[in-house]
Amino acid sequence: MQSSDLDTFKDWFSQYTHTFYTDNAEDRRNIDLKVRHTFFVCENIVGIAKKEHLSDNDLMIAETAALFHDLGRFLQYSLYKTFRDSISVNHGRLGAEILDKENILRHLRLHERQLIMNTVRFHNAFEVPSFEDQQNVLFLKLIRDADKLDIWRIFAEYYESPDDKQASAVGLGLPDLPDYSKTVLSCLYEKKLATLSDLKTLNDFKLMQLSWVYDLNFRHSFRLMAERAYIQKIADALPQIEEITGAISIIKKFVHEKAEVKLNQGIEL
Numbered sequence: 001m002q003s004s005d006l007d008t009f010k011d012w013f014s015q016y017t018h019t020f021y022t023d024n025a026e027d028r029r030n031i032d033l034k035v036r037h038t039f040f041v042c043e044n045i046v047g048i049a050k051k052e053h054l055s056d057n058d059l060m061i062a063e064t065a066a067l068f069h070d071l072g073r074f075l076q077y078s079l080y081k082t083f084r085d086s087i088s089v090n091h092g093r094l095g096a097e098i099l100d101k102e103n104i105l106r107h108l109r110l111h112e113r114q115l116i117m118n119t120v121r122f123h124n125a126f127e128v129p130s131f132e133d134q135q136n137v138l139f140l141k142l143i144r145d146a147d148k149l150d151i152w153r154i155f156a157e158y159y160e161s162p163d164d165k166q167a168s169a170v171g172l173g174l175p176d177l178p179d180y181s182k183t184v185l186s187c188l189y190e191k192k193l194a195t196l197s198d199l200k201t202l203n204d205f206k207l208m209q210l211s212w213v214y215d216l217n218f219r220h221s222f223r224l225m226a227e228r229a230y231i232q233k234i235a236d237a238l239p240q241i242e243e244i245t246g247a248i249s250i251i252k253k254f255v256h257e258k259a260e261v262k263l264n265q266g267i268e269l
């Protein structure tokens, strides 16, 4: 693909997303959140992909996939007023359908189109589906890391900001109660991903976000996570009790090891 293709895609994305802004301040915040998220995911994916020494063409494919990865979010929000797939629609699949219907990628080679479509369609799957095409697996791993890194940014900001400045759909409508689920917390100790269906409170959601470190793929992603101190920011928003702080220590140690950051290097997690 050409760099002019990427410019065309960016223009199209900007025009498309503009059509979803309404006079309602809450809707605007939610749409804006996803537009900004998209740009940060693009930045993250290019950063990680460069460290993995991808070719210039692959870098552009990765950036295109990032640009369109949440395309389904806009229609999802406008139809259902939520970002919760389980009560609305699978936004990865919806995004791929929109790309297909609008025929946005028509000038690209078939293989490039397939890579982008599959990356969009499966970016939000619980785990990376098994593809014979290893390049497809690579792009999915890249988008999932780039996406998680920016979701952590959004949550860190969300938990720190006053209620009236928050984009309401971020917390998935979960009640902000002091309780948390032992099942979700145990995932942090067992080093596995927590499942969305186990969430009952906002605290569960925070714990699940922390469990995502066990699904990061690239060393640079761990480094970015460490540099941006996302773990501590989310941990600060959780109840300060031993059962939870113990899990936070395990996660920090895991990230330190994966990032190959020595504790005395001055990087705070």
Ligand SMILES: [Fe+2]
Binding pocket: 069, 070, 091, 123, 124, 147
């Ligand atoms: Fe997404």
